[in-house]
Amino acid sequence: MVDEQLVPRGIRDRRVLSAMSRVPRERFVPEHMVAYAYSDCALPIGEEQTISQPFIVAMMAQSAELSADDRVLEIGTGSGYGAAVLAELAGDVYSIERNTILARQSRERLQRLGYAHVHLRCGDGTKGWPDAAPFDAIIVTAGGPEVPESLREQLAIGGRLLIPVGRSPRHQSLRRVRRVSTDDYRNEGLGNVVFVPLIGEQGWHEEES
Numbered sequence: 001m002v003d004e005q006l007v008p009r010g011i012r013d014r015r016v017l018s019a020m021s022r023v024p025r026e027r028f029v030p031e032h033m034v035a036y037a038y039s040d041c042a043l044p045i046g047e048e049q050t051i052s053q054p055f056i057v058a059m060m061a062q063s064a065e066l067s068a069d070d071r072v073l074e075i076g077t078g079s080g081y082g083a084a085v086l087a088e089l090a091g092d093v094y095s096i097e098r099n100t101i102l103a104r105q106s107r108e109r110l111q112r113l114g115y116a117h118v119h120l121r122c123g124d125g126t127k128g129w130p131d132a133a134p135f136d137a138i139i140v141t142a143g144g145p146e147v148p149e150s151l152r153e154q155l156a157i158g159g160r161l162l163i164p165v166g167r168s169p170r171h172q173s174l175r176r177v178r179r180v181s182t183d184d185y186r187n188e189g190l191g192n193v194v195f196v197p198l199i200g201e202q203g204w205h206e207e208e209s
Ligand code: SAH
Pocket: 049, 050, 051, 052, 075, 076, 077, 078, 079, 080, 081, 082, 083, 096, 097, 098, 099, 102, 123, 124, 125, 126, 141, 142, 196, 197, 198, 199, 200, 201, 203
């Protein structure tokens, strides 16, 4: 996976490549999907949700420019795979999942695999995690119609927010928003992506998605 999918597509950050080689992806997919765990694609994890394609996980982690003591927030825990990769790369990791079944499964899984220090919460991640803010990086693994104001506000100065944004719930452009000062944000496009919809107060409404 690392040699064939990540390196040739421009993942150069050694810490990211090493984290991707350490986290056992087969432990984050349903049993009938284990044979495909290292395939170059997203896979279903139940509840109509997916574990992201390995390249996308690595690309978002690399684009977040993480340091070992960074405080990171992930929106969309899903299988818990992304949270585990982030935990290998950063300091305190917080992750929010809205679906109660996936939230319970990923909590148990992360505990079993020794990632018990990842802070998990079940709820609407578009509002962020104000008590734990500010964050050096925020990674949103579902696509919204715009950048949620709460998440921008919870970025530290110098912090990076990665979020898929698009007018349709299933086709987005990956944005990197960098908070350069209290009131000043820089916004870059990193390419077109396909994520499941971000559903919540500052995302899509359930019926739109
Ligand atoms: N990072 C995950 C990818 C999961 S897919 C992994 O590595 O497996 C995106 C997840 O975002 C889904 O599980 C979906 O239920 C969740 N989600 C969608 N809207 C959300 C919201 N407002 N708050 C928290 N989670 C949300």
